[in-house]
Amino acid sequence: MDASYTLGVGAAVAAGIAFNLGLVLQKAAVMHAGKGTGLMRRLVRSPLWVTGFTVQFLVGMPLNMLAQAHIGPAMIPGLMSMGLVVLAFGAVRFARESLGPPDISGMLLVMGAVALFGFSGLGIDVKALDLHKPVFLIRLAVFSAGTAFMTVACYVLQRGIARWRGVLRILNAGLLFVQSNLWLGVLMGALARWSARGFAGRELLLLGTASVITFAGSMLGITETQRAFQAGDAAKLVPIQYVPQQIMPVISYFAVFGLMPRSRVALFLAVTAAGLILAGSALLARRQALLAD
Numbered sequence: 001m002d003a004s005y006t007l008g009v010g011a012a013v014a015a016g017i018a019f020n021l022g023l024v025l026q027k028a029a030v031m032h033a034g035k036g037t038g039l040m041r042r043l044v045r046s047p048l049w050v051t052g053f054t055v056q057f058l059v060g061m062p063l064n065m066l067a068q069a070h071i072g073p074a075m076i077p078g079l080m081s082m083g084l085v086v087l088a089f090g091a092v093r094f095a096r097e098s099l100g101p102p103d104i105s106g107m108l109l110v111m112g113a114v115a116l117f118g119f120s121g122l123g124i125d126v127k128a129l130d131l132h133k134p135v136f137l138i139r140l141a142v143f144s145a146g147t148a149f150m151t152v153a154c155y156v157l158q159r160g161i162a163r164w165r166g167v168l169r170i171l172n173a174g175l176l177f178v179q180s181n182l183w184l185g186v187l188m189g190a191l192a193r194w195s196a197r198g199f200a201g202r203e204l205l206l207l208g209t210a211s212v213i214t215f216a217g218s219m220l221g222i223t224e225t226q227r228a229f230q231a232g233d234a235a236k237l238v239p240i241q242y243v244p245q246q247i248m249p250v251i252s253y254f255a256v257f258g259l260m261p262r263s264r265v266a267l268f269l270a271v272t273a274a275g276l277i278l279a280g281s282a283l284l285a286r287r288q289a290l291l292a293d
Helices: 003-033 039-043 047-071 076-093 101-120 134-158 162-197 201-231 234-255 264-292
Strands: none
Touching: 003 039, 003 047, 003 076, 003 201, 003 234, 039 201, 047 076, 047 162, 047 201, 076 101, 076 234, 101 234, 101 264, 134 162, 134 234, 162 201, 162 234, 201 234, 234 264
């Protein structure tokens, strides 16, 4: 593995730690805010929540961007799940959540997938992408539209199924972050081409679109995460978020970027890692649903 790949992997893991530390602080703030409408208006006045948000965006986001520049969007969500160690400790210590053997097993399965994704080598050199190739833009638009459709479905379903509300909200948040991370990769690629070749008029539309979707996806994902925290435990919900955040980028590796793994072993590792994430998340989702009864 070259230095660039190693730097990208390290940045993704560090970003995951920062994001999950921020989530612990946000969950604690949600607990203090209580139930009811106008949640975000109350949270933005909470120093604890603002601190968590600041950790995510002043520490986690730059690290995420660094990882995007070196390994692309496919591997990052899996590597960031290493931060679940911080989440588990913080949820018990600061948010007064309890973890049983099924919860720990689920989190270990998700974390086990991290190592497999790290060795899979599904990196994307965003600087080498032809972002204006028509077939790429069509695949990008179709994938983004499909992800948006699933986001709407989760939003509609959670309004009518109280037992699974927390799970559906956190899945919805994950889908929103999928959009944000995908278009952040496009944004980083466009900026790299811009800096290397100078300004071109056609770059402006792509830069603007990528910037809007990246920002909107992040903000909406954060809002939906806080609403999920109202309905369940952070330590059980956040790993579930990795279902769309990990599976969808792997799909985009093939379906959007049109890439193939370096070897069959790499493909096997990626598929196995996806299976571990699904198994671990299923355990945690079931536990959350039982607690919601």
